[in-house]
Amino acid sequence: MPTTRTDSVDADAVRELFEHRYGRAPDVVASAPGRVNLIGEHTDYNGGEVLPIAIARRTWVAVSADRAARSSLLRAVSSNETNVGEAQLEPPKRSERWWDYLTGVAAPLVAAPLGGKAPRPVAIDAAVVSDVPAGAGLSSSAALEVATALAVSTALGETLPLREAAMVAWRAETEFVGVACGIMDQFASALAREAHALHLNCDTIETDDAPFRDAVLIIDSAVRRSLRHSEFNQRRAECERALELLQQRWPALRNLAEATPEQVAEANLPDPLGRRAMHVSRETRRVREAVAMLDAGEPLSGKLLLESHESLRDLYECSRPELDWLVERSIAEPGVRGARLTGAGWGGCIIAVGSEDALNAAAPAIQRDYVAKFGLTPRLWLSKAARGAAVEAR
Ligand code: ADP
């Protein structure tokens, strides 16, 4: 049976780790969830829309801030890592290690407190516990960054709005850690609400909530994503080229997602640019359709999910036989309404959507058949739309 969450990972656990490590109580505990995207894939960097939920797995960060320190230094410990981190914050020093995510978030908060007070040295001690699986595409990095942003800012006596926390987290990941990700992960982790999906326009950064009461079964295919980086960069370049060609005809187009399917068809772009552009154009419109359904109190349509998957498979060409098989196998189970690849593709996860009972009942057979067919051991997680980031205690 897929696990929903790990009960031992909570505010008490992170407080205990902090006290064990530093010999005193933390000033603040904050937490932030991982996320999974329901629909809207490869739309984020094309100015389109996405629809993630926060999952019921979280990262908890406990922090203290010592203002009597002589230099701004970060110390960090994580229950998921054997190495303890130590890093200079002013100027921030990169280590290429796991605590870079904390350094990248804490450094700007320490250097420029929101209240505009003159910067002075602050030593930050941090402890981390988490049940978000790392590297599985559920955005453990964003969960860590967002929880750190809330904990550190609160320890510094500031109230960081959740949107600001998302932006600090996103800048840390893109500018400090150096991963060129879109804004979805940090926004979902910071702003998603329980029993709702977060509808995010990646061009305007406007957000709204859509009620989402189904459960989601997340299946990690365990396929090595060796091609992922080069193929991903190639898709980005193809999208840029497709936009240039479309703009020659429609100069007012601001991004690829804005182009309508009719415009893309009319432009008759060379292959594969036409297919890439058509995916982006239709996928962003599928997000709008999904939101309209959810807002009307209807469940997320399985047809829409499957159309999204087929488009990723045939037009964007970022699926894999293992992912296609998992989607087909999942929707063959009673009560599973729809399924699709989620995340960038070329490996990674699929989601199946339906009632919690149906997904729980379907999971063992899908798992067993996948192992038999591909000799790979998938990991499965079941979640409903969970709450976003929060300061838990101070
Ligand atoms: P994803 O965000 O999909 O899980 P990433 O590669 O973006 O994968 O981020 C995973 C990295 O984030 C880990 O290798 C580790 O460096 C860091 N990380 C995430 N969660 C934790 C944690 N609880 N403790 C320490 N480091 C973590």
Ligand code: MG
């Ligand atoms: Mg990540």
